[in-house]
Amino acid sequence: MVDRQNRVGSKFGGGGVSSAQQSERERKERLRELALETIDLAKDPYLMRNHLGTYECKLCLTLHTNEANYLSHTQGKKHQAGLARRAAMEARMARSGGDTDVMMMTTSSSNARGTSHMNKVRIGRPGYEVSKSRDPLTNERCLTFELHYPELDDPRNRQPRHRFMSAYEQRVETPPDGKYQYLLVACDPYETVGFKIPNEKINRGEGKFVTNWDVKTKVFTLTLHFLDGGQSNITKK
Numbered sequence: 001m002v003d004r005q006n007r008v009g010s011k012f013g014g015g016g017v018s019s020a021q022q023s024e025r026e027r028k029e030r031l032r033e034l035a036l037e038t039i040d041l042a043k044d045p046y047l048m049r050n051h052l053g054t055y056e057c058k059l060c061l062t063l064h065t066n067e068a069n070y071l072s073h074t075q076g077k078k079h080q081a082g083l084a085r086r087a088a089m090e091a092r093m094a095r096s097g098g099d100t101d102v103m104m105m106t107t108s109s110s111n112a113r114g115t116s117h118m119n120k121v122r123i124g125r126p127g128y129e130v131s132k133s134r135d136p137l138t139n140e141r142c143l144t145f146e147l148h149y150p151e152l153d154d155p156r157n158r159q160p161r162h163r164f165m166s167a168y169e170q171r172v173e174t175p176p177d178g179k180y181q182y183l184l185v186a187c188d189p190y191e192t193v194g195f196k197i198p199n200e201k202i203n204r205g206e207g208k209f210v211t212n213w214d215v216k217t218k219v220f221t222l223t224l225h226f227l228d229g230g231q232s233n234i235t236k237k
Contacts, residue, residue, distance in 0.1 A: 028072045041067060044074075048124055051189060056124045059086065123151050125191050140203060140225045145195060149187055149218045159213045160187035160220040167199065185220065201227040 041047055046059040047070060055064040057073060059082045064070040073079055127148040135142055152158055162185045167176035172194070181199040186192040202209060203225040212221045 041071075050123050058125050059083070061125070061127055123190050125193060126185075126187070128193065130195065135225060138225075140208075140227070142223065142225050143197065144221065144223045145183070145185070147185055147187075147193070147220045149190055149220065152187065152190070152218050155213075155215040155218050158187060160185050162186075162211070162222060164202075165194070170194075183222075185222070187220070198226070203227045 046057050048056045048058055050056050050063075055067060055070045056062070057064065057070065057079065060073070060078055062073060062078075064073055127150075129146040131144045131146075133142045133144070134140065147160065149155070149160065162183060165182040165184055167173075167178055167180050167182070170176070170182055173196075179199055180196050183195045183197055184192055185194075208225040210221075210223045213219075214221075
């Protein structure tokens with residue numbers, strides 16, 4: 001219970017008036033206590049402790065100094081909105097049988113290949129953007145992936161690597177769906193991420209498959225074109 005009797009500037013026996021700052025502190029403390037009663041941090045899939053000793057929300061890509069700060073964040077509008085969007089996306093995928101053009105997932109080398117490696121300290125998932133377009137001349141479908149690695153300490157010697165993986169090679173989604181393949185992008189100490197894309201031929205011609213690593217902004221960009229000539233539509237999400 002909050003003691004309002006002995007506030008500075010208030011008369012003895014009077015409740016006193018809370019300042020905006022004090023009210024906000026008390027609100028966050030109440031939210032933290034509520035979260036402690038309802039959330040098991042050991043089972044929270046979005047909480048990760050990084051190599052700096054701070055905590056990261058993998059859903060919102062935010063950093064937090066301690067567990068209490070993270071718990072307060074989980075009760076905020078940003079995290080709750082993220083949970084709602086994630087639930088809506090999973091519901092749409094369930095209704096459509098997972099039939100989407102591009103889906104991002106966090107994975108690891110051991111999960112993807114079905115082999116085991118020593119655990120490494122990870123920073124977390126890189127920020128990313130995926131854009132869809134069509135080539136104005138050939139009408140080929142085009143995908144551009146942009147991944148951000150702001151915490152990378154040695155960008156000149158840690159260029160992100162990518163490779164394609166078949167649905168039958170990976171061990172993350174079962175049963176495998178031959179209609180899709182996976183584009184994996186790895187850059188230690190960040191988590192390896194994978195993008196689920198249509199299992200169609202990719203145009204490897206000049207200017208049709210391009211990668212770029214900007215060491216100043218620490219942004220990796222990959223652009224690819226499908227060889228279908230635009231015969232099938234791209235579903236907008």
